[in-house]
Amino acid sequence: MEHIKEELNVLLPVIRAIAAQFGEKCEVVLHDLTQGYESTIVAIENGHITGRKVGDCGSNLGLEVLRGTVTEGDRYNYITQTKDGKILRSSSTYFKNSKGETIGALCMNLDISDLLVAENTIRSLTMHSLDQEVKEVFVNDVNDLLDYLLQECQKEIGKPVSHMSKDDKVKAVQFLDMRGAFLVKKAGDKVCQFLDISKFTLYNYLDEIRANQDKGMPKNRV
Numbered sequence: 001m002e003h004i005k006e007e008l009n010v011l012l013p014v015i016r017a018i019a020a021q022f023g024e025k026c027e028v029v030l031h032d033l034t035q036g037y038e039s040t041i042v043a044i045e046n047g048h049i050t051g052r053k054v055g056d057c058g059s060n061l062g063l064e065v066l067r068g069t070v071t072e073g074d075r076y077n078y079i080t081q082t083k084d085g086k087i088l089r090s091s092s093t094y095f096k097n098s099k100g101e102t103i104g105a106l107c108m109n110l111d112i113s114d115l116l117v118a119e120n121t122i123r124s125l126t127m128h129s130l131d132q133e134v135k136e137v138f139v140n141d142v143n144d145l146l147d148y149l150l151q152e153c154q155k156e157i158g159k160p161v162s163h164m165s166k167d168d169k170v171k172a173v174q175f176l177d178m179r180g181a182f183l184v185k186k187a188g189d190k191v192c193q194f195l196d197i198s199k200f201t202l203y204n205y206l207d208e209i210r211a212n213q214d215k216g217m218p219k220n221r222v
Contacts, residue, residue, distance in 0.1 A: 001095055001096075001097060001103070001104075002097045002098060002103070003034070003097075003103065004030070004031075004032040004033075004034070004042060004095065004103055004104035005032060005042065008042070008043070011030055011043070011106070012030075012043055014106075015028045015030055015043055015045055015106070016045060018045075018108060019045035019046055022108075022110060024046055024048075025046070025049070025110060025111040025112075025114075026045075026046060026049075026108060026109070026110045026111070027044065027045065027046045027047060027048075027049035027050055027052075027088075027108070027109040027110075027111075028044070028045045028046065028106070028107070028108050028109075029041055029043070029044045029045075029047075029052070029105075029106070029107045029108075029109070030042050030043040030044070030104065030105075030106055031058050031062065031104055031105040031106075031107070032103070032104050033058070033062065033066060033102055033103055033104050033105060034103050034104070036185065037057055037058060037062070037063060037066070037142060037180075037183055037184055038057055038142045038184065038185060039055050039056065039057060040056075040057055040058040040062070041053070041054050041055060041056045041057070041058070042054060049082070049086065049088070049109055049111050050082050050088075050109060050138035051082075051084075051138070051140065052138060052139075052140055053140070056139075056140045056141075057139065057140070057141065057142040057145060058105070059136050059137055059138055059139075059145070060135075060136060060137050060145060060148065060149065060179060060180075061073070061075070061092065061134070061136050062092075062105060062180075063145075063179060063180025063181065063183055063184075064178070064179055064180050065094060065102055065105075065180075066102060066180055066183050067177070067178065067179070067180035067182075067183060069178045069179065069180065073092065073094045073102070073105075074092065074093045074094060075090070075091065075092050075134065076091040077089060077090075077091060078090055078091070078134040078136075079134065080109070080134060080135070080136040080138075082138055083137075083138070083139075085113075086111050086113050087111070087112055087113045087116055088109040088110060088111055088112065089109075089110045089112050090107065090108060090109045090110070090136065091107070091108045092105055092106070092107040092108075093105065093106050093107075109138075142184050143190075145184070146181060146184055146187055146190055149176055149179055149181050150176075150190070150191070150194050152175075152179075153172050153175045153176055154172075156171075156172075156175050157171060157172050157175075161194065161195055161196055164195070169195050169197060169205065170205050170208065170209065172195060173191070173195070173202065173205040173206060173209060174205075174209045176191060177206065177209060177210075182206075188202055
């Protein structure tokens with residue numbers, strides 16, 4: 001497989017079959033990851049589960065795969081939560097081209113909220129463990145995803161920007177970089193505003209961070 005859109009005639013029936021098999025509680029999403037992360041969804045069934053539609057962006061987990069922070073992106077039966085409180089049992093698998101580049105993903109999100117109400121009697125059907133919970137965020141606008149990553153960044157550093165030292169800000173940039181934030185167009189401007197640093201300083205921080213990483217880690221746009 002070289003291009004997702006060239007295989008839509010094969011993939012779309014698969015997506016519809018999965019959605020039909022598991023019903024309206026199962027969202028099935030196809031992402032094209034070659035055209036920018038601002039608009040990756042090229043097909044979706046039961047989008048009411050996360051409130052997304054064709055043309056919307058992917059989640060934070062996809063950014064980590066594209067960034068190279070996560071080398072084996074496929075995940076199965078992990079637990080996530082939507083912003084309106086639904087509990088999902090999710091699986092994601094990624095497609096690569098002949099060069100080994102990640103070009104797309106097929107993701108399934110099954111709403112098990114109702115099942116959890118009766119968890120004591122049907123635990124075996126939910127197939128989940130809170131110990132395996134993975135935080136995944138579903139948004140319509142990639143800017144909301146950046147806002148989420150910035151909030152998580154501040155939690156990680158543990159202090160407001162006004163109290164951050166240079167080392168704190170370097171750690172903040174590294175946190176965002178490892179989660180693929182800079183794969184999003186114009187993310188650098190938002191990060192600079194958030195950390196109260198110049199674009200020049202941001203580039204210097206990124207150079208310092210990436211100089212300490214493995215030489216095989218790709219450098220991405222800011």
